[in-house]
Amino acid sequence: MEGKEEDVKLGANKFPERQPIGTAAQGDKDYKEPPPAPLFEAGELQSWSFWRAGIAEFMATFLFLYVTVLTVMGVQRSPSKCASVGIQGIAWAFGGMIFALVYCTAGISGGHINPAVTFGLFLARKLSLTRALFYMVMQCLGAICGAGVVKGFQKTQYEMLGGGANVVNHGYTKGDGLGAEIVGTFVLVYTVFSATDAKRSARDSHVPILAPLPIGFAVFLVHLATIPITGTGINPARSLGAAIIYNKHHAWDDMWIFWVGPFIGAALAAVYHQIIIRAIPFKSRA
Template sequence: MQVKSPEFKAPELKDLEESPQPLAAEFLGTLLLVFFAVGAAVLAGEYIGTLGIALAFGFTLLALAYTIGPISGCHVNPAVTLGMLMARRLDLETAVKYWIAQIVGGIAGAALLFLVAKQVPGLKTSEAFGSNGFGDRSAVHINTGGAFVAELVLTFLLVYVVLGVTHKVAVVGFDGLPIGIALATIHLVGIPLTGTSVNPARSIGPAIFAGGAALSQLWLFIVAPLIGGVLAAVVHAITHPQPNVAAEADRAGRTPDVR
């Protein structure tokens, strides 16, 4: 018996501009990613270890891909949205709205996690709280340059995979599976280095509540992932040449349907 992948209708670009649903989905998706995946590190890290934390990130994103992918594309990450913008699958106005929804969602998720963490006796939230870091805040004490390169390359992989397996802006069929696997693999490598950001919204929320060095080092986990997202879009355009130009498709009254 042949099993068909789920059939989801990809959102039209005009729908992304006119409907509040994609923005609500990006807000909620980023909130849940931070609460559950970062929460795995904050609340259960000593019990599940690096592998468990990596799987929490991968599985959470995989679940969200199938839940909100048909609505917003399940970016839940400003670097992914920037990659989509560079690939001309989104317009600038929509991208800016996505970024705002993602950052606010990340902060809200961190706030909920902070509230739960404060109910656990003896759990330290200052300076750490699932935030990212380098130097003495890195498990292997990676320096600034090494952390920057690591975050750039790790984000490159994530955004490159997203661009490579998705049509248009949406996650459909089995597209979510390689994306979730990629994020889990990225965390296996990145957790000992920087705690793994590859997502400015994921880093901003926890850093606000951790304070101290987490905030002073936050710039790297915003800049490096965004550069990684841009490079992924550039390389993807070289390795996957395609007439996938959102503006042209929108003017023609259709949505591009190529990889």
């Protein structure tokens, strides 16, 4: 059994005839774990691919805010939810745009489009601090520009209808909002880790799973659950961009929730996947 992973020796994998679908490749370590990214990588700054990736994150977040905030505005201005796409349509807009944009940019920047996702991947040593900070800045700038274009199209309506800004809704406490953001971001970032995991890709290589699909679907489901609570942030850049362009005091009152919550959720997802599920730190010591 030498050279095999400990989890392969246990459970259903102990008996080949009982292996469930999608676990046949677990018998040997037929995947390559990418090495941890360095904390600082100054050479990145001299690479065009580094700057191109940042531009891709900017453009993706710009388009994300443009489409999703316009969708929110369309629902808000309708006389009734039945006369518009409603909450389900908003959730589909967010989830569908993430699916499309991750698909478009994954090969360039990894398709983060969210500082919380970038933070979680940084904690897992999937990218350097240099790249992580650059991505976050570009994502926030893209979000600001995307919301700004929406306001430019319909300034009066934008001011009247809330500008798509995230706030804790009436009937919920700030603790409720923080908890919703933590759990919602955990679902998203855990899905990102699972959908892009090297071991899963090798194990399920015969099952064609497109990584952006479960990520977008996770965003869709989280929005269905938490739109009534916070309007669903789970993306600090999205919350910041809408708040800056809307720029009303109540949009800033709860802003800390839409940064602290997603970052805590992303950190918990990184710890859960890397340490508990994959036990990568313990394997590297062996």
